[in-house]
Amino acid sequence: MKESGIEWIGCIPVDWNIDRIGEKYTERKQKVSDRDFPPLSVTMQGILAQLSTAAKTDAHDDRKLVCKGDFAINSRSDRRGSCGISSLDGSVSLINTVLKPRNNMNPGYYNWLFHSTMFADEYYRWGHGIVDDLWTTKWGDMKNILIPSPPLEEQCHISDFLDEKCVGIDNVLEKTRSSIEEYKKLKQAIITEAVTKGIRGDRPTKESGIEWIGEIPEDWDAKRGKALFHEIKNLSTDGTEELLTVSQYTGITPRSQKNVTMFQSESLVGYKIVEIGDIxxxxxxxxxxxxxxxxxxxxxxxxxxxxxxxxxxxDSKYLDYLLRNPLLVQHYESRSTGIRASRLRLYPQQFLSTIFPVPDINEQRGIAEYLDTKCNGIDTLIEKKNELIADLEEYKKSLIYEYVTGKKEVPQA
Incomplete structure (x- = not known):
């Protein structure tokens, strides 16, 4: 090994060179129309065909040509890691840099190199801009970035090795993510069944008159929201209360516990007060x-x-499970008004006119305890799977970096 003289690369094998990106690629600058060349998206998963062109306008005429085998990378820092080799002829947004590989190099090796997190940091270090989301790295700077240049045969070995290894890792990641989604569906199914049918097994039922449920246990009541709840409009007079968030994922939690970047008013005076047990x-x-x-x-x-x-x-715990179960959420959506999803609103009149099931309070407490146990168990499994995903993703990053910089040598067949 020898010192490369480049901080993000570190040591490299003695027979490797250091070159500039401009010695490996030339920029493709040709502008085209998406009417002649289908629009492609440069994503973290590579270059993908756009599924919908419904938003196409004449303004889309100014796009960049990308040919099969070209490498494209998004120059914006907020699109970190969005790059790849195109398997199609098409067009990409002007914010992407399109590169045509020169001869005597293996594009697959450099594709893996450019997907390493260390390169991403170096790439955006060469950029310019005012704020993070407008920070860009243009070809004029990118072409001067120094990168490792192994012998061509070794480039091919590294590319083939990482193709095989990372496909295996990606398959495990995909299966793990799918498993998490199945556990989430199972959790929601358990909650829905428990809050609408109870947990006692087979029992006599009756027609509830609740359109979003149907039948409920015979000894349960069904009441309209206005008989159960009333709206509270108490406002903060000094703004000293803790700011809470209301999320579809976590319910009501202190904003201080959330990693959010959305706008917050300078004063909480006039905000609505929520007491413990309020909805x-x-x-x-x-x-x-x-x-x-x-x-x-x-x-x-x-x-x-x-x-x-x-x-x-x-019971407050049972009520929280009830209000957030998928069947009732679908009912909220059907009763909401607005011209599109982002504008839908469910106002007090619609909420208070909704009919809710009302089990005996003791049964509610039993259901809540049951769901706490079941959901905690499922959440623990999901957490372990998320930890596995984090470990695999970190392993994949280190694997790519170690082989593209020569820290590890590809095993001989």
């Missing part, structure tokens, strides 16, 4: 399940809604 509903996203029963005292956006139980018909 908080994100009016804009209720159609997607953004509702929950709060275990905190705090404030939520003044554009949200707060509801409180009238007679204490519900």
């Amino acid at each position: 908080g509903a994100n009016t804009m996203w209720l159609w997607d399940g953004a509702i929950g029963v709060s275990t905190y005292r705090g404030v939520i956006s003044p554009s949200y809604n707060v509801y409180r139980q009238i007679n204490g018909d519900y």
Whole structure:
């Protein structure tokens, strides 16, 4: 090994060289119309054909030609890792740099090199801009970046080796992610069954009159929302309460516990107060399940809604499971008004006119305990699978870096 003299590369094998990217590629600058060359997307998964061209306009005429075998990389720092070799002739957005490989090099090796996280850091270090999301690296700078240049035969070996190894890792990642989605579906099915049918097994049922459920256990009641809840409009006078978020994923939680970057008002005066046990509903996203029963005292956006139980018909834990179950969320969506999904709103009139099942309070507590146990078990499995995904992704990153920089040698066949 020898020192490369380049910090992000470190040591390289003694028979490797260091070259500039401009010695390996030339830029393809030709502009084309997407009417003649189908639009392609440069993503972290490589270069993909766009599934829909419904948004095409004449403004799309200014695009860059990309030919089969070309390498394209997104120059924007907020698209980190979006690059790949095109398997198609087509056109890409002007924010992408399109490169034609020169002779006497293996494009597959450099594709893996450019997908390494260390190269991504170096690539954007050469960029220019005012803020992160406008930071770009143009070809004029990119072509001067120094990169390792192994002998051609070794480039081929490394490319073939990483193709095989990373496909295996990606297959495990895909199966693990699919397994997580199945566990999430199982969790939702268990919740829905428990909050709408109970957990006692076969028992007499009756028609509930609740359109989103159908039959319920014979000894359960069914009540309209206005008999169960009333809207609360208490507003903060000094803004000292804790700011809470209402999410379709986590229910009601303190904003301080969330990693969010959306706008926050300078003052919380006039925000709606939520007491422990109150229902908080994100009016804009209720159609997607953004509702929950709060275990905190705090404030939520003044554009949200707060509801409180009238007679204490519900156990708070059972109620939280009930309000967030998929069947009821679908009902919220069907009752919401708006011209498209991002504009759908479910207002108090629709929420309070909804009919809800009301089991005996003791049965509610039993259902909540059952669901806590079941859901905690499933969540633990999902967490372990997410840890496996994180470990595999980190292993894949280190594998790519170690072989493309020569830290490890491809085993001989």
